[in-house]
Amino acid sequence: MSINIDPAAIELDAEPGRRHAPQPRMSFRKWVRELGWRHLIGIAVVIFAAFPLVYVLSASLNPGGTLTGSNALFRSFSLENYVDLFTDPNRPYAAWFANTMVIGLVTSAGTVFLGALAAYAFSRLRFTGRRVGLLSLILVQMFPQLLAVVAIYLLMRGISDIFPVLGLDSQIGIILVYLGGALGVNTYLMYGFFNTIPTSIDEAAKIDGAGHARIFFTIILRLVAPILAVVGLLSFIATTSEFVIASTLLSSNDKLTLAVGLFRLVSDETNSNYPVFAAGAVLAAIPVMALFLWLQKYIVGGLTAGAVK
Amino acid sequence: MTTTVSKDSTATRKRSISTAPPSMKVLAVKILFLAIVDAVAVFAMSMLFFRGDWLVLGIVAVTTLLVNIVYLSPGLLPGKYLTPGLIFLAVFQVFVVVYSLYIAFTNYGDGHNSTKEDAISAIVLQNTQRVEGSPTYRVQLVEGPGGLGLLATSPEGEVLVGTQQEPLQPLDPGAVTLDGDRAVAAEGWTSLQQQDVLQRQQEVAALQVPLSDDLADGFLRTMDARNAFVFQSVFVYDEAAGTMTDTTTDTVYADLGNGQFETEGGEVLGTGWQIVVGPENFLYPFENPRFGGALLGVAAWTFAFAILSVGLSFFLGLFLALTLNDPRMRSRKVYRVLSILPYAFPSFLSALVWLGLLNTEFGFVNEVLFGSANIPWLTDPWLAKFSVLLVNVWLGFPYMFLVCMGALQSIPEELTEAATVDGANGWQVFRGIKFPLLLVSTAPLLISSFAFNFNNFNTTYMLTRGGPRMEGVTENVGHTDLLITLVYKTAFEGGNRDYGLAAALSILIFIVVAAVSAISFRQTRALEDLH
Numbered sequence: 143m144s145i146n147i148d149p150a151a152i153e154l155d156a157e158p159g160r161r162h163a164p165q166p167r168m169s170f171r172k173w174v175r176e177l178g179w180r181h182l183i184g185i186a187v188v189i190f191a192a193f194p195l196v197y198v199l200s201a202s203l204n205p206g207g208t209l210t211g212s213n214a215l216f217r218s219f220s221l222e223n224y225v226d227l228f229t230d231p232n233r234p235y236a237a238w239f240a241n242t243m244v245i246g247l248v249t250s251a252g253t254v255f256l257g258a259l260a261a262y263a264f265s266r267l268r269f270t271g272r273r274v275g276l277l278s279l280i281l282v283q284m285f286p287q288l289l290a291v292v293a294i295y296l297l298m299r300g301i302s303d304i305f306p307v308l309g310l311d312s313q314i315g316i317i318l319v320y321l322g323g324a325l326g327v328n329t330y331l332m333y334g335f336f337n338t339i340p341t342s343i344d345e346a347a348k349i350d351g352a353g354h355a356r357i358f359f360t361i362i363l364r365l366v367a368p369i370l371a372v373v374g375l376l377s378f379i380a381t382t383s384e385f386v387i388a389s390t391l392l393s394s395n396d397k398l399t400l401a402v403g404l405f406r407l408v409s410d411e412t413n414s415n416y417p418v419f420a421a422g423a424v425l426a427a428i429p430v431m432a433l434f435l436w437l438q439k440y441i442v443g444g445l446t447a448g449a450v451k
Numbered sequence: 452m453t454t455t456v457s458k459d460s461t462a463t464r465k466r467s468i469s470t471a472p473p474s475m476k477v478l479a480v481k482i483l484f485l486a487i488v489d490a491v492a493v494f495a496m497s498m499l500f501f502r503g504d505w506l507v508l509g510i511v512a513v514t515t516l517l518v519n520i521v522y523l524s525p526g527l528l529p530g531k532y533l534t535p536g537l538i539f540l541a542v543f544q545v546f547v548v549v550y551s552l553y554i555a556f557t558n559y560g561d562g563h564n565s566t567k568e569d570a571i572s573a574i575v576l577q578n579t580q581r582v583e584g585s586p587t588y589r590v591q592l593v594e595g596p597g598g599l600g601l602l603a604t605s606p607e608g609e610v611l612v613g614t615q616q617e618p619l620q621p622l623d624p625g626a627v628t629l630d631g632d633r634a635v636a637a638e639g640w641t642s643l644q645q646q647d648v649l650q651r652q653q654e655v656a657a658l659q660v661p662l663s664d665d666l667a668d669g670f671l672r673t674m675d676a677r678n679a680f681v682f683q684s685v686f687v688y689d690e691a692a693g694t695m696t697d698t699t700t701d702t703v704y705a706d707l708g709n710g711q712f713e714t715e716g717g718e719v720l721g722t723g724w725q726i727v728v729g730p731e732n733f734l735y736p737f738e739n740p741r742f743g744g745a746l747l748g749v750a751a752w753t754f755a756f757a758i759l760s761v762g763l764s765f766f767l768g769l770f771l772a773l774t775l776n777d778p779r780m781r782s783r784k785v786y787r788v789l790s791i792l793p794y795a796f797p798s799f800l801s802a803l804v805w806l807g808l809l810n811t812e813f814g815f816v817n818e819v820l821f822g823s824a825n826i827p828w829l830t831d832p833w834l835a836k837f838s839v840l841l842v843n844v845w846l847g848f849p850y851m852f853l854v855c856m857g858a859l860q861s862i863p864e865e866l867t868e869a870a871t872v873d874g875a876n877g878w879q880v881f882r883g884i885k886f887p888l889l890l891v892s893t894a895p896l897l898i899s900s901f902a903f904n905f906n907n908f909n910t911t912y913m914l915t916r917g918g919p920r921m922e923g924v925t926e927n928v929g930h931t932d933l934l935i936t937l938v939y940k941t942a943f944e945g946g947n948r949d950y951g952l953a954a955a956l957s958i959l960i961f962i963v964v965a966a967v968s969a970i971s972f973r974q975t976r977a978l979e980d981l982h
Binding site: 287303383 | 818
């Protein structure tokens with residue numbers, strides 16, 4: 143569950159503060175030499191980046207049901223594949239979708255909560271082993287969970303014998319496994335943000351008679367909301383894209399996540415299942431992309447405005 | 452946000468100065484949570500008790516006790532905040548690593564899945580034959596809490612009941628309903644109707660009810676759900692000698708310490724058990740040079756894949772950041788948003804999208820771009836490598852583009868201006884000032900990107916499943932396999948799952964990742980010190 147996203151990068155997307163004075167109109171020849179080639183490269187990159195996505199959208203709208211038919215872009219329009227997606231009991235897409243959302247949301251909520259608790263302890267409390275604890279969190283996180291997938295599978299198989307609800311082929315089981323990765327990079331990220339909030343706020347509340355739990359839940363958690371959103375989003379994206387652990391732990395067809403279900407659908411029969419897969423992919427991508435674009439603004443706003451000044 | 456806080460604090464300040472005791476609500480929530488945790492723990496412990504798992508039982512008991520102490524005693528604040536996360540971390544992140552290490556030293560896998568006792572009873576049960584001239588029992592299929600069972604009436608008229616796990620036991624005649632000379636129902640058991648029997652035909656055919664605790668006495672089996680015969684196993688286990696004898700051929704199989712029954716001549720019974728085999732899994736590549744060679748190839752490609760992925764996406768991203776960030780371009784924002792689309796698209800879908808684009812017979816690339824050519828993008832060893840890299844660069848360059856753009860913007864303009872005043876041209880400014888500064892600020896990201904791509908399972912597995920398969924190697928190793936996909940394939944794919952070998956391979960990755968991170972983080976510190 144390594145997260146290959148850095149929130150700094152999200153922040154960077156904001157426009158730079160400075161504005162350049164309008165340039166005087168340049169001659170056409172100069173435009174070609176200085177800017178024209180940049181536009182050519184820009185167009186080439188946009189085609190490279192966006193074409194596969196356009197292709198999927200087109201394939202999903204193309205009736206006919208094979209890959210060959212999908213090569214004619216936007217030649218015809220039909221929602222046949224979308225209907226197919228929800229009516230074939232052999233590929234319970236709705237169930238996969240719901241499973242992915244449940245697992246993703248619960249895991250990210252759990253990750254945020256566990257991470258915030260730990261970050262609060264590391265940031266506000268002084269205890270022996272604090273520094274060692276922080277360092278070992280970074281160390282542990284270098285080894286993503288998927289490296290131990292064999293051991294995780296066998297552990298869950300063992301738990302299945304005692305607690306079938308928490309073992310193999312169970313959503314609760316896989317959420318528990320994912321929460322094992324809750325501390326680590328996330329805690330470190332939050333720890334940094336917690337440190338930016340002045341301790342004088344805690345002290346004032348303490349003098350006013352608030353206990354530690356009250357300070358944490360009603361004051362600190364609100365002030366660190368932006369970082370909670372970042373961690374929640376990263377964790378949600380990482381969890382919903384996770385394939386290795388999900389494919390080993392989940393087996394029955396109606397318990398799969400989108401990643402596993404769609405992979406099985408399209409890798410078995412690429413040609414005949416592709417248009418239906420494309421429809422599934424479009425529907426699966428919409429919430430993630432929407433969340434990404436929507437929260438990006440929130441995150442940028444939160445990080446730059448700052449809840450505490 | 453700030454205003455709410457100050458309002459809150461003035462309000463509380465008026466109320467009291469001394470620390471208030473925890474409110475009833477908080478206390479109730481706390482006790483409720485602890486009660487749930489304890490209930491689950493007690494249930495787990497009782498299950499473990501019945502199974503005789505004393506070690507795990509002890510661990511669960513100690514952990515539960517610690518959790519209760521932490522939350523019930525005043526003070527121990529850090530504990531209260533750290534315990535929940537640490538428990539998950541300890542079980543699913545730290546323990547599994549230690550467990551991997553243990554598995555790597557065992558023969559765990561298909562054919563070696565369980566304990567010796569399980570293996571013995573499996574061998575005995577799987578090889579039964581009807582005893583010639585044995586009596587016929589009239590039976591009725593019944594279901595009880597222990598699963599499917601046989602309600603049998605012996606030729607002497609005695610009524611017995613038993614399941615796969617529980618040997619036949621006589622029943623009190625008062626608790627049995629008779630239909631002629633055949634018992635058809637018994638108290639505490641549900642009799643199966645004809646159509647249930649038909650539906651569960653396979654289960655019924657596999658049902659073997661032991662006659663007594665000693666498996667050598669034989670089993671009752673039924674084919675037609677009305678009559679049952681005594682079956683005896685072809686194999687007899689001699690407890691004193693620890694040997695398994697095939698009574699049809701009088702071959703004696705002994706436990707020679709390899710986790711299986713085998714003869715001196717090397718004949719092996721299919722079902723074995725799990726034992727610690729020492730470094731055997733680690734020596735396997737050396738003892739099987741073909742696999743060893745394939746493994747070296749995989750390791751080399753893993754490094755090449757990770758380095759090329761990071762390098763190519765970084766330079767493409769940097770090139771774009773330099774090209775498209777010209778303030779005179781009015782449409783640069785459009786280019787930027789459109790070219791980071793692959794970054795926002797869910798990564799697990801990307802490889803599958805490309806799977807269709809690159810399909811040999813019907814894919815868009817072959818059909819439209821190359822005029823119906825049949826270029827084996829995913830099935831030729833070198834082209835498959837190229838395709839995996841192409842897709843991974845497609846996935847990775849938007850991130851690098853964003854990172855480079857941000858890093859370039861954060862370089863103070865004065866530096867560039869000073870260099871220009873000193874007579875440096877654009878390339879010199881970039882080469883001598885911008886690029887080194889950029890490298891310093893992006894180095895940690897490049898390293899974590901390398902670590903990520905070193906284990907980039909999804910792109911490779913979803914696109915090629917590691918294939919095309921290498922020729923001349925018996926194990927399932929492919930030309931685009933990364934170490935992590937090889938681990939997965941060894942453990943979970945094909946007919947011969949080998950958890951031991953897979954765990955040993957993952958230990959190998961652990962070592963590589965640890966070494967790379969250690970070296971590179973030292974390197975970055977050196978870079979930072981320099982500037």
